[in-house]
Amino acid sequence: MALWSGRFTENVSEFTQRFGASLPVDKALYAQDIAGSKAHAAMLAKAGVIAQADADAIAGGLGRVQERIEAGEFAFDINDEDIHMSVERALIADVGDAGARLHTGRSRNDQVATDTRLFAKQRCSDLMAANVALRQALVKQAEAHPDVIMPGYTHLQHAQPVLFAHHMLAYVWMLARDFGRLAAARRAADASPLGAAALAGTTYPLDRQMTAESLGFSRVIPNSLDAVSDRDFLLDLSYACSVSCMHLSRLCEEIVLWSTAEFDFIGLSDAFSTGSSIMPQKKNPDFAELIRGKTGRVVGDLVALLVTMKALPLAYNKDLQEDKEGAIDAAKTLEDCLVCAAGMIETMAVKPESMRAQAKKGYLAATDVADYLAKKGMPFRRAHEVVGHLVLLCEQRGCDLDDLALADFQAESDLFEADITSALDLDAIVAARTTEGGTGYAAVAEQLALAKQVLADDEAAV
CATH class of the missing domain: 1.20.200.10 (Fumarase/aspartase (Central domain))
Known part of the structure; x- marks a missing residue:
């Protein structure tokens, strides 16, 4: 019969015993269960609910149960239903009535x-x-x-x-x-x-603060329900x-x-x-x-x-x-x-x-060419359209933007000058992203330093 069987005239069937048992899962919590029981026993003794000799016997018995579990010498029995009953049954077998006093003032629910x-x-x-x-x-x-350039993607298409x-x-x-x-x-x-x-x-007269402190909890839950x-x-x-x-x-x-x-x-x-x-x-x-x-x-x-x-x-x-x-x-x-x-x-x-070779494909300089025009006074929406025409020209010719001649650019806008070639250089494109959190070399260096500081703080908090 189970440890809770006093009110029952017969035990559950073998099937329902196995169906209702949590031992196969919660036996992984044996160390936590034993720690909680030790703290509870020590508190009961300090409160005068059980004798100090019983608390000492309980602590010793629980230690021996844990040693047997960790040595692989403990036989878990599905009839024990859960890890709490498994440990308690072994404890009582070891130290007798002292072990039977452990559950005073405690339920498996809070346990x-x-x-x-x-x-x-x-x-x-x-x-x-x-x-x-x-x-x-x-x-x-x-x-x-630090200097490796790759294509960035949106929609899994080359972007910037x-x-x-x-x-x-x-x-x-x-x-x-x-x-x-x-x-x-x-x-x-x-x-x-x-x-x-x-x-x-x-x-x-339980001292919940004492058991909380003993188990390393920072606080007690204020409502028993x-x-x-x-x-x-x-x-x-x-x-x-x-x-x-x-x-x-x-x-x-x-x-x-x-x-x-x-x-x-x-x-x-x-x-x-x-x-x-x-x-x-x-x-x-x-x-x-x-x-x-x-x-x-x-x-x-x-x-x-x-x-x-x-x-x-x-x-x-x-x-x-x-x-x-x-x-x-x-x-x-x-x-x-x-x-x-x-x-x-x-x-x-x-x-x-390989990353750099792919970064040269897909017209990744297009946004920078549009920015080039916008910085010279052209409204960005118009600049976007102009560069779209240039990309279409490249697709028709089977080339990239940096393959176009200056005349091709100037055919779309007289704002283009010889320095447009600088806007097509991968390293220059990346370096120009200087905003905080951007992909520019300096911005990434700052970001890396911040990430390392946060990482160090988190490592210390583990």
Whole structure:
């Protein structure tokens, strides 16, 4: 019979026992469960609810249970239903009645909420560290290639030339926002529900501040109903994971494109590529594709939890047993994706010649030619039209703008002078983007310094 079976005359069937058990999932939270129990026992003893000798026996017994679990010597039994009962049963078997006093003033409702919050806090910290590592890899690539010019795109069509470093830093800033979301999720989880009991608090003189401080929580949740039923912090974590995976998917989509023969912008390390079972020449960006694909399951984890929570009345409901598996999966999946992406970025070979060759295609100087006319007094809309005619002329001749003669330019406008050729130089086009956040050499250097400072601050905050 279960530990809660006093009111029942028969046990649940084997099927329903397995159907209702959360142990296969929540046994991953054994360390958090044991930490929470140690803190609760110490507080009970200080409050005079249990004897200090019992608290000491409980602490020793819990330590031995943890050692057995970590040594692989602990036999988890599905009949224990969840990690709380599994640990408690082993504790009672070890220390007897002292172990049976551990649950005084506590419910599995506030216990599981405590375990889950401790877990979420730790996983947020892990993910923040992995986020920093990927940003460091992107920054290193930007620093290593300060002068490499590539085509910038809109609608996946050649638009304007940009620095490769500028492109890398765009992802650094995306990931910096992801770091902020993970930090916010960690702050949301950093509140103790322990002492809320089942839903209404308890008649025992519990010191919730003491257990909160002992477990490293910054505050106590002020409402006992909210304490046991709130899973917003897991939604925050799942959302942060989903957005971060979406950003990684965008990055990996570009890695996939850039590694094709058509682009040939980068070469992936063999360590982050695979071959074909039938085509000997293939070198596939499988791991970039996997990261792109795993985004779907992480978003699914978020949606599943949202749907689980959407109609739950206060306070605890068994539905909440479904809160952990998705969050655990989302955090693990994102961490793996961040580690894999960092390895890919750190080891990829950049091909400056291929990037520059593509930057010379697609009339990327067109906007600068229009700006040339606008700076000489022509209304920009008229300048836009003039340059459109020049592009059409190039298409008809099968050439680029820098292949046109000065006479071709002057046939469209007498504002063109011999210095128009300077507006067609890739390096000059890039260098002219001097606005804050632009792709000019000086602007990118300033941006890089700022990104490194933010990165250092975030690394210190992990």
